[in-house]
Amino acid sequence: MTPGHYMLWAVIYFACLCSASLANNPRVNFREKEKKILDQILGQGKYDARIRPSGINGTDGACTVNVNMFLRSISKIDDYKMEYSVQLTFREQWLDERLKFDDIGGRLKYLTLTEANRVWMPDLFFSNEKEGHFHNIIMPNVYIRIFPYGSVLYSIRISLTLACPMNLKLYPLDRQICSLRMASYGWTTADLVFLWKEGDPVQVVKNLHLPRFTLEKFLTDYCNSKTNTGEYSCLKVDLLFKREFSYYLIQIYTPCCMLVIVSWVSFWLDQGAVPARVSLGVTTLLTMATQTSGINASLPPVSYTKAIDVWTGVCLTFVFGALLEFALVNYASRSDRAADIHRETMKKKRRELEQVSLDAASDLLETDSNATFAMKPLVRHPGDPLALEKLRQCEVHMQPPKRQSCCKSWLSRLPTRQCSRSKRIDVISRITFPLVFALFNLVYWSTYLFREEEDQ
Structure with missing residues (x-):
């Protein structure tokens, strides 16, 4: 072969390599082509972003917009303000036949824009x-993709703080439903309809972490609204949150139980230890009141009674009752002392009267010289009833004492009529207060836990 033939084959081989390179890298080698297509479909006088797309098959029906989102994070759920904050990637997709273009044999998959005002956009807003x-x-987190058949995909990353009306009757054993509502602001359902994307319209990031809540599930629904100006299309997502109870068990319920139990220590202190019992009662009462105020400060002032209000109210009542119990014991002890003094005074007067009577009788006997006295025998006969009775009593005392059972031993400690009234009050309080508090716990937890299951 001549050198010219070799040169011809080299040119052909080089051309084949170039064509293969173009086929393998269409996105790199079609940038100029994309510019021409964008100028062709979005050029001045060719596309008007103020006019909405037509309906299905070019009819005058409503434009259908498919919506889906990716929930990236939930930063906080505020009970006091009744709101929550989310960050999400929001997507809309619709068909605009005016944006059709030639995909060059399937090599051009889509066109990308970063300016949303170049094409028509749905007037969606978040109503709550x-x-x-x-x-x-570093750049605006937004893009628009235009596909060859005229489909438009709009994606943007946004952060929102949304209202979440809460029912706190079961707080902190409650579940809350927070919604995210999206609606058309100006186009009625005759012009614009929002639909959830088929398949998986809402996606949630894995390992979503919330400090005091757990996202149990979410539901998608429609919420079209009618006003004086017409009916507007609306979408909503209901997020069901369950409150984590472990935090409140450690921070609220356990300290309150400890304060109530500490207030019972005064029942076991001596009745005369007035400073100790008063200090203990007042300290626990003030601590419980401070705990209650701190709990209420983190919650909105609602008109109904919450579960935590019942708990703190009853615990505060128990602590206050322990303080009142000491006041009753102190009053009863002073009454007992007055009664003892009166009793001792009466005994002393009775002994004085008996002594006076004995002195008068002895004087009378001494002056009576004709009186005769019957001497009692120093030793009684075996058949004497008094001697038999004394012998029987000695036998009883000589017998070993019988061993009491645990129940009888415990029952023997209960206050009797021989005990003072103040002592009886303390002993009864040691039993009554724990039993009533245990009964309250049984009723409280069974009531609110069952109500929580019914609300699921």
Whole structure:
């Protein structure tokens, strides 16, 4: 072969390599082509972003927008303000036949825009939004993809603070439903309809962590609203949160139980230890009141009674009751002392009267010289009834004492009429207060736990 033939084959081989390179790298080698297509479909006088797309098959029906989202995080759920904050990637997809273009044999999959004002956009807004902002670091987190058959995909990352009306009757054994509502602001259902994307419209990031809640499940639904200006399409997502009870068990319920039990220590102190019993009662009462105030400060002032209000109220009543019990014991002890003094005074007077009577009788006997006295025998006969009775009593005392059972031994410690009233009050309080508190716990937990299961 001549050198010219070799040169021809080299040119052909080089051309084949270039064509293969173009086929393997369409995104790199079609940038200029994309620019021409964008100028062709979005050029001045060719596309008007103020006019909504037509309906299905080019009819005048409503434009259908499919919505889906990816829930990235939930930063907080505020009980006092009744709101929660989320960060999500929000997506909308619709068909705009005016944006069709040639995909060059399937090599051009889609066109990408970063300016949302270049094409028509649905006027969607979040109806229960309080605050919100876009993310612009390092570049605005937004893009628009235009597909060859005219489909438009809009994606943006946003952070929202949304209202979440809460029912706190079972707090902190409650479940809350927080919604995210999206609706059209100006286009009625005759022009624009929002639909959830088929399949998996809402996605949640794995290992979603919340400090005091657990996301149990979420539900998608429709919430079209009718106003004086027409009916508007609306979508909503209901997020079901369960409150984590372990935090409240450690921070609220256990300290309150400990304070109530500490207040019972005064029942075991001596009745005369007035400073110790008063200090213990007042300290526990003030601590319990401070605990209750701290709990209420983190919750909104609602008109109904919450489960935590019942708990703190009863615990405060028990602590206050222990303080009142000491006041009753102190009053009863002073009454007992007055009664003892009166009793001793009466005994002393009775002994004085008996002594006076004996002195008068002895004087009378001494003056009576004709009186005769019957001498009692110093030794009684065996058949004497008094001697037999004394012998029987000695035998009883000589017998070993019988061993009492545990129940009888415990029952023997209960207050009797021989005990003072103040002592009886203390002993009865040692038994009554724990029993009543245990009964309250049984009723409280069974009531609110069953109500929680019914509300599921």
